Amino acid sequence: MVSALAITAEAGRLGFGTFGRPGPGFLPFLAGTCLSVLAGVGLIQTVVQKPAAAAGGGFHAADILRIGLVSAVLFIYVFLWDIIGFPASTFLLLLFLFRCVEPLRWRTVFVAAGLTLAFTYILFSVLLGARLPAGRLWTYFIS
Amino acid sequence: MDLFYQLISGFAVAFQPVNLFYCFLGCLIGTLVGVLPGLGPTAAMALLLPATFHVAPVTAIIMLAGIYYGAMYGGSTTSILVNIPGEAASVMTCLDGYQMARQGRAGAALGMSAFASFIAGTLGLVGLTLLAPPLAVFALKFGPPEYFSLMCMGMVVLSFLTGASMIHSLMMACFGIIIGTVGTDTVSGSTRFTFGLTELMDGVGLVPLVMGLFGISEIILNLEQNVDRDVFKAKVKGLLPTLEDWVQAKWALMRGTMIGFWLGILPGGGAVLSSFVAYAVEKRFSKQPERFGTGMIEGVAAPEAANNAAAQSAFIPLLTLGLPANVVMALLLGALILHGVTPGPLLLTKHPEIFWGVVASMYLGNAMLLVLNLPLIGLWVQLLRIPYPYLMPAVVLFCIVGSYSVANSITDVYLMLGFGIFGYLMKKLKFDSPPLVLAFVLGPLIEYYFKSSLMFSRGSFAVFFTRPISLVCLVITGVIFLSSIISALRRRSPGLLPK
Numbered sequence: 001m002v003s004a005l006a007i008t009a010e011a012g013r014l015g016f017g018t019f020g021r022p023g024p025g026f027l028p029f030l031a032g033t034c035l036s037v038l039a040g041v042g043l044i045q046t047v048v049q050k051p052a053a054a055a056g057g058g059f060h061a062a063d064i065l066r067i068g069l070v071s072a073v074l075f076i077y078v079f080l081w082d083i084i085g086f087p088a089s090t091f092l093l094l095l096f097l098f099r100c101v102e103p104l105r106w107r108t109v110f111v112a113a114g115l116t117l118a119f120t121y122i123l124f125s126v127l128l129g130a131r132l133p134a135g136r137l138w139t140y141f142i143s
Numbered sequence: 144m145d146l147f148y149q150l151i152s153g154f155a156v157a158f159q160p161v162n163l164f165y166c167f168l169g170c171l172i173g174t175l176v177g178v179l180p181g182l183g184p185t186a187a188m189a190l191l192l193p194a195t196f197h198v199a200p201v202t203a204i205i206m207l208a209g210i211y212y213g214a215m216y217g218g219s220t221t222s223i224l225v226n227i228p229g230e231a232a233s234v235m236t237c238l239d240g241y242q243m244a245r246q247g248r249a250g251a252a253l254g255m256s257a258f259a260s261f262i263a264g265t266l267g268l269v270g271l272t273l274l275a276p277p278l279a280v281f282a283l284k285f286g287p288p289e290y291f292s293l294m295c296m297g298m299v300v301l302s303f304l305t306g307a308s309m310i311h312s313l314m315m316a317c318f319g320i321i322i323g324t325v326g327t328d329t330v331s332g333s334t335r336f337t338f339g340l341t342e343l344m345d346g347v348g349l350v351p352l353v354m355g356l357f358g359i360s361e362i363i364l365n366l367e368q369n370v371d372r373d374v375f376k377a378k379v380k381g382l383l384p385t386l387e388d389w390v391q392a393k394w395a396l397m398r399g400t401m402i403g404f405w406l407g408i409l410p411g412g413g414a415v416l417s418s419f420v421a422y423a424v425e426k427r428f429s430k431q432p433e434r435f436g437t438g439m440i441e442g443v444a445a446p447e448a449a450n451n452a453a454a455q456s457a458f459i460p461l462l463t464l465g466l467p468a469n470v471v472m473a474l475l476l477g478a479l480i481l482h483g484v485t486p487g488p489l490l491l492t493k494h495p496e497i498f499w500g501v502v503a504s505m506y507l508g509n510a511m512l513l514v515l516n517l518p519l520i521g522l523w524v525q526l527l528r529i530p531y532p533y534l535m536p537a538v539v540l541f542c543i544v545g546s547y548s549v550a551n552s553i554t555d556v557y558l559m560l561g562f563g564i565f566g567y568l569m570k571k572l573k574f575d576s577p578p579l580v581l582a583f584v585l586g587p588l589i590e591y592y593f594k595s596s597l598m599f600s601r602g603s604f605a606v607f608f609t610r611p612i613s614l615v616c617l618v619i620t621g622v623i624f625l626s627s628i629i630s631a632l633r634r635r636s637p638g639l640l641p642k
Contacts, residue, residue, distance in 0.1 A: 007336075010336065014335055019603075019604075020597065022593075023331065024330070024333045027320065027590040031320040034317045035314060038310050038313055042311070060367070063366070063367035067366055067567070070366060071563075075560060078543065078560065093540070094540070097535065098532070098536055101535065101536075112536075113536075116537050116540060132544070
């Protein structure tokens, strides 16, 4: 609801315009207002509902930890693209995913990570022509 | 006769080697995606969208469409052999398909599923071929108010049908519209919700949004569930259903096709809903409803026919009105726009090669899928035996690199990861993603038609209520909206409203 109100306020700042000449904030303002109203109704429903019925899908501490860890690793992985480049960071990510999410033997982990990296690199970089980051670190050493 | 010549010209396009190859590739990937639980057709299409930028629009749509209807075929294999739906539209096939497999009739179930899919898919295509051209002519009468009202109706119907809570679905739709407005406003040139980031000036990309909401979020969700797949061990044999099977299933197949075809056209209908409705109708029509769920061939034929007919008929509103009936069609709409083609009534006259080429390729694709799904069934069974820990890292990597390769932008990857976490939280809190994606794709169009209508009427809202087509759409929207409020009130306080 707070987000919806913030969106509505920002949309109002963009300029509502007139009905005959709607401005850039016209639709975001309407959508933000609807979102605020719906969020308000949802909030009232949650408060009025019995606790058992209001309970959501359920978050467990162990799951949150594992999901939080994987999400953080993914963000760090993308951050590392620019520094150590796509191949090195991807190999490290794959080692983590193959080993830590569902523990596999180290030899399997290395082979699976190497094969997955090779397949992805050939598919996206060689066949589809994507410019995957080489990494500033290596260019620094080379130059 | 004109229709026949146009269809022939479509086959000339579809038979070009490059289109034939991409059609086969789409069907193959679709079957693969359908067979493997975890990555649905929407995520697969978003993942492969960047790969289509190098080919002609018709080739791109042929491949993406192939993934969609291919997944409908493939999903049943997992349902029958593992009792896990390969994708959402195959949920109902689990009930009787898996029981048939346990009774030693896996081959008959797989065979009936493939034949029902083929027959319903082909009949759905005949309906598409016959219905689309007159509908496109009718749609020429539509102006901005009609399109605005039609799109509003589509979003409300989808919100009504998809989620458990209409409020949650409408909130997601509003949020989708807001995400769709991020970037530079094409009329005034001012930037909206960019937080000063130049990377957001062009708006949020469709691929990062869909990959995050449907790919990454699904993987995060699977991290907290054990994805154990107990694949049916016995050898699959006797793929051709017996004459008795055909006699038992013929009307179920026909009814499933009809239900799927008409529900597929409706906004929010689509393959999932049709398979549920077809199964329920079949159970009601049956003389032995109590035997459903114990291995009845009708319980396989009806939902499989329905989801495949719906997968074909969903193209009718997209190609003739430019209105996506479900989230997959919204993705196809986005793909067409990215390729510089605007779907709608003028598609048939301005780009007949795209319209008829795609339709003709779907006839060919259906035949290819029959070959892929029957003689190659052993291959798909082997694929099902690949452990999930081997697949998950590859899927994560494909999502990340796929969203990066659209514009070689790291911001897109961060956005995708953000949407992935957002999508996971929304799934846990029982908010559905399809209304968000549909609203995101339709948002800019809704804004354009809404502003055009108001400028045309000099600021009078009466323009939406004085034009008959627009009025009908708005009345339907209002009725659906009111009925959902009344049913919610009834559920909450049974004595409050009379029945």
